[in-house]
Amino acid sequence: xxxxxxxxxxxxxxxxxxxxxxxxxxxxxxxxxxxxxxxxxxxxxxxxxxxxxxxxxxxxxxxxxxxxxxxxxxxxxxxxxxxxxxxxxxxxxxxxxxxxxxxxxxxxxxxxxxxxxxxxxxxxxxxxxxxxxxxxxxxxxxxxxxxxx
Numbered sequence: 001x002x003x004x005x006x007x008x009x010x011x012x013x014x015x016x017x018x019x020x021x022x023x024x025x026x027x028x029x030x031x032x033x034x035x036x037x038x039x040x041x042x043x044x045x046x047x048x049x050x051x052x053x054x055x056x057x058x059x060x061x062x063x064x065x066x067x068x069x070x071x072x073x074x075x076x077x078x079x080x081x082x083x084x085x086x087x088x089x090x091x092x093x094x095x096x097x098x099x100x101x102x103x104x105x106x107x108x109x110x111x112x113x114x115x116x117x118x119x120x121x122x123x124x125x126x127x128x129x130x131x132x133x134x135x136x137x138x139x140x141x142x143x144x145x146x147x148x149x
Contacts, residue, residue: 004037011043 010027013019019027030036031047 004040007037007040011040 007027007030010019010023014024014027028047028051031040031044032051036044
């Protein structure tokens with residue numbers, strides 16, 4: 001008879017997945033006996049189940065003919081047509097998007113150039129009004145000189 005200490009060591013190895021096949025067989029034989037230590041009785045149902053499950057066999061006939069349905073042949077031509085349609089949409093809308101991007105970029109460049117031109121015009125117009133103000137003062141001074149004579 002195996003000592004309880006040895007069985008406990010084998011159980012520890014079994015649960016750590018380091019037990020050999022021979023050691024597992026020792027455990028199966030021990031737990032299939034009627035006299036098992038009381039503190040190890042909790043493991044007995046597991047090992048007796050493994051022994052009984054090993055002996056079970058499936059006896060019913062499996063009706064495979066009812067389960068198997070005839071497979072329809074998959075038509076790959078439709079997949080290629082669908083792929084071509086998706087590709088055509090992608091090229092059309094992608095090209096459209098690229099053209100829109102180019103137009104927006106050109107519009108931004110034109111806007112910046114127009115803005116710079118108008119700023120330059122406003123700056124020069126401001127200089128022109130300064131000169132007109134000087135002419136107005138000159139005209140006032142001239143009127144004073146001519147009116148005194």
